[in-house]
Amino acid sequence: MIAERINRVKESGTMKMKELAGQKKAEGKDIISFTVGEPDFDTPKHIVEAAKKALDEGKTRYLNAAGLPELREAIARSSKTANGIPCDASNVMVAPSKHAIFETIMATVNEGEEVILPNPAWVSYEPATALAGGRAVPVTTKEENEWRVLPEAVAELITPKTKMILLNSPSNPCGSIATKDDIKGIADLAKDHDLVVLSDEVYEKIVFDGHKHYSIAAEPEMFDRTVTISGFSKTYAMTGWRMGWLIAPKPLFKAVNKIQQHSITHVTTFAQYGGLAGLVGSQEPVNAMVNEFKERRDLVMKLIGEIPQLHCDVPKGAFYAFPRYDNPMKSEEMALHLMDKAEVAVTGGAAFGEAGEQHLRISYATSKENIAKGLERLKNALA
Ligand SMILES: Cc1ncc(COP(=O)(O)O)c(C=O)c1O
Structure with a gap:
């Protein structure tokens, strides 16, 4: 069966x-x-209240696959302001973060193509790659390098079959953060070898001791080859709401949109009003x-x-x-x-x-x- x-x-x-x-x-x-x-x-209470209000107001019908326009606007605005990602609402798709990762890999990786991803890493990257027919190529990170993905280690793994570099900073399970130089070095590799970058930034707001979070999509000429993933689960304690987002250049957005239309359709309508309150309200x-x-x-x-x-x-x-x-x-x-x-x-x-x-x-x-x-x-x- x-x-x-x-x-x-x-x-x-x-x-x-x-x-x-x-x-x-x-x-x-x-x-x-x-x-x-x-x-x-x-x-947070104001987020819950906004979703309840949406329900009371009958916000219970279908939306476009990409999500509530006001929410897409708010995500684009905050990603631009906080992370320097040169996007607008048309690049933003509201989707559960895990599904956004899955959709991105399904929409980009062909049978037999390779995805370079950190090891150790969050448990779902490799299965998503395998289900798409791709091959996960682990880039070993080490304690002595603060578990960071070093550009020189990535460079050694690039082959003619490499399609994607997958990054996760701040990282699960290590709590490591990519430095600006790491990001620049990996961006150069992606440009030199014409690769897609999938950057999972779901922990972007949970950083300590004045460390800074950098989005690779903000690097020069990187927006057109990068899909950035983030979401509400970790930042706003909303894991059960199943809501996050991806930001992609137009051709990639269109490809992912097809999968979203034919799978989950969109994220629950009234939940998106809650997310909107989270983003535009007090932080x-x-x-x-x-x-x-x-x-x-x-x-x-x-x-x-x-x-x-x-x-x-x-x-x-x-x-x-x-x-x-x-x-x-x-x-x-x-x-x-x-x-x-x-x-x-x-x-x-x-x-x-x-x-x-x-x-x-x-x-x-x-x-x-x-x-x-x-x-x-x-x-x-x-x-
Ligand atoms: C690194 C990483 N990416 C993505 C996710 C998925 O997030 P969500 O539950 O919002 O889909 C998780 C959840 O644990 C995670 O740790």
């Missing part, structure tokens, strides 16, 4: 640990979970959440510093720490061991690619109390 292409894809390693933690909790175990990549805050709730994430990051780093078996540089953005552990045990086995012995759920680093082996991903999108309790348990179990 099952199509051959499904065999190219494994189940998500992050979902597996999340589900296992849920199962243990249901059995009555007091599991502290550091697995989910999801802010634990409620969606104070976002600042408050980012400050809280920073305090949690500092707490996680302090407590990891007290665990002799864990080693971790300070993550610069997103809400993940990615410590290395001193033990020959494979990371999946280690994660299961910690679930069993410490009642703490983390994700084994290898779920994000080979280069993540001997590491654990700790999502600190949970309360300081949980962080303190969970890391105390990890300390005892690792000792």
Whole structure:
């Protein structure tokens, strides 16, 4: 019954640990979970109110596939002002971020073409590439280079079959941030070799310590070959709303639009009014959440510093720490061991690619109390 292409894809390693933690909790175990990549805050009230108002006003009908015109305008405006992306509303498609990534890869990558993507990386890039018939080519990132994607490492992997370079800054699972020079170097490679760039910037607002987020689409002559992805989930604590966006040059936009028209049609109409309120309203709730994430990051780093078996540089953005552990045990086995012995759920680093082996991903999108309790348990179990 099952199509051959499904065999190219494994189940998500992050979902597996999340589900296992849920199962243990249901059995009555007091599991502290550091697995989910999801802010634990409620969606800001004014956003919820705007969506409710839209429902009350009967905003429940079809829209164009690309989304609510006012929302597309607002996304274009903020992407131009904050990130320097030379776009207008006609380049913006409202779509769940994950679907936007999927649509972009489906619309650009032919059978047998290669996509250079970071390793370790978020779990869905490789399956999306495989489902499109492409081949993921991992560019190994290293702790000693702050897990950044270095242009010289990308250059070594480019072949006549390379179609796309996929970037994710700030990154999941490492919390790394691309420097301006990294971005410039990768832009030069894309231009020299006529490649498409897919830049996943969903954590763009969650940056700490004065680090800056750069959009590669803002580099000279890059807009016409770049698709930028961002969204509401992480910035506005709206994961369940399933809403984000992509910004693409016209020919790419048209190609992606066809997939959107024939798949989800568009993002839920009244949800888009909520998103609009988020973008045009006060950004104070976002600042408050980012400050809280920073305090949690500092707490996680302090407590990891007290665990002799864990080693971790300070993550610069997103809400993940990615410590290395001193033990020959494979990371999946280690994660299961910690679930069993410490009642703490983390994700084994290898779920994000080979280069993540001997590491654990700790999502600190949970309360300081949980962080303190969970890391105390990890300390005892690792000792
Ligand atoms: C790097 C990265 N990109 C994209 C997504 C997907 O975001 P959304 O849930 O808004 O589709 C996630 C979610 O965890 C992510 O970590």
